[in-house]
Amino acid sequence: MSEANAQKVFVAGHRGMVGSAIVRRLETLGYSNIVTASKDRLNLLDQAAVHSWFSEHKPQQVYIAAARVGGIHANNAYPADFIYENLMIEANLIHAAHHADVQKVLFLGSSCIYPKFADQPMREDALLTGVLEPTNEPYAIAKIAGIKLCESYNRQFGRDYRSVMPTNLYGPNDNFHPENSHVIPALLRRFHEAVKAGDQEVVIWGSGNPMREFLHVDDMAAASVHVMELDNRVYASSTEPMLSHINVGTGVDCTIRELAETIAKVTGFSGDLLFDSSKPDGTPRKLMDVTRLKALGWEASIDLESGLRNAYDWFLNNEHGVRS
Template structure:
């Protein structure tokens, strides 16, 4: 009988981690020999180096998927930069170094498109990393994510491990953070327009000018892409990437102005009032479209359209909003 592949999924309760967990559980039900290892934050604090090392040494997983991170929108990044850089650096170092020390040869690190320079060429290729200044509003978080990529590259170079990273576009979907002040743009819009429609508010005000272009990727597509990259034979991955390039862009390949996104969310939620833009607030990066040709050439592309995905996410929010109110 084939020994099950032991997979430690760090961050299984987050939006991305829970989507990956659903897919791995589906593989189990289909008969794949997979043994899943998960721990909540109360069971294992990933910022605690000794605890992470002890866990990995004891459990000896075959594969580690690092989906854990401290995340937030523009306001959260602006007001708590020390937390964002320190906690994410600690998580990356503890898990990636701990995995290598425990003999784990396969690891998938989940990052963010914010790793790229503010003025990167559009669409953004993987090679744009470290070619210019970052967007100031999320620089601390981005630096931590860049460090995670370089940790993977460095361990691959020195120890011959197979540590890969995927860099998704803006993610959304079931399990997202809908906090009124700490969420990203799409869940924030869904919550605000849903509440405005319910109360009959005459208008909704959006931060910024509404002109920045954003690409959105449904979390279920991201989960599928992550496991696709993890499963790629090493020679196929190497054939499509330059030497030691450990990160791969994941996106939909499509972008939309924030103003049009707001109108889409308003229509889906049934809000019929006015949409105002507060131009005194920051826009963030003007444009951030991922170049996803490399992943497409390896055989994967996104399947969930924005309207379909936003509608499903809004329905999920409606089903869970009483437990999400803060």
């Protein structure tokens, strides 16, 4: 066992889609000292409790995958919850890690940190160059604050706190709620229910023309561990001063129409796809520039159809436990 694999690693948010994938990845790589804490054991909104937990368990690496997340409806309905809870979670964890002398932290952000009208594909240096998408601005501001927390502890205390910004994620342990889920789990569930009901058509919001990039969560986990394990000199050489975050994506996008057609294939739906152009399309294109990540020796390996089949299999095996 390597020295790195023997380190005590704390994965915050281990029951979520990303956190559970990181735990799986670490276990596959032979990490034998992974610690987690469920909500009933550790309230990440409680600063004193978080500091006490770090003092007791003394992790050597921390992955911050814990967050309050949701789709457009949830972001619009609960903006105060989204900004408050995410700010508190990341601030409590990063500050407690510093006080417990944890040198290595990986903070997981979101592609929504970039301006609504950022040039495509979106480069890391697009951060703070324009206005954010209004529907998820509170969440985005919290994630930007997490990046700046990491940068600030690095500058002031010499820490090695890194940030990765994933594109749209999907896969096992996703949220398949009919109202609060993101586009892939929402469509997987809708097509699945259409097949069960024998429906001959499925209506999809918008024109189907907007382009989006999607990354399987197991690829995200692999990229996260890869970035965490990079030698500090290699990581530092890949980032500009005051710009410590790295995009994680496939570098490839597709139209919502193409996505829906692939999901229809995966779920066995043979009816018609109807696109309701009276509904808003949102941003025409959102694609991450992953040049920096590729230069650091990592790129995605799970193609969209294979990833969708994996996500759908998980849904079928967990249908009765899926949030509804």
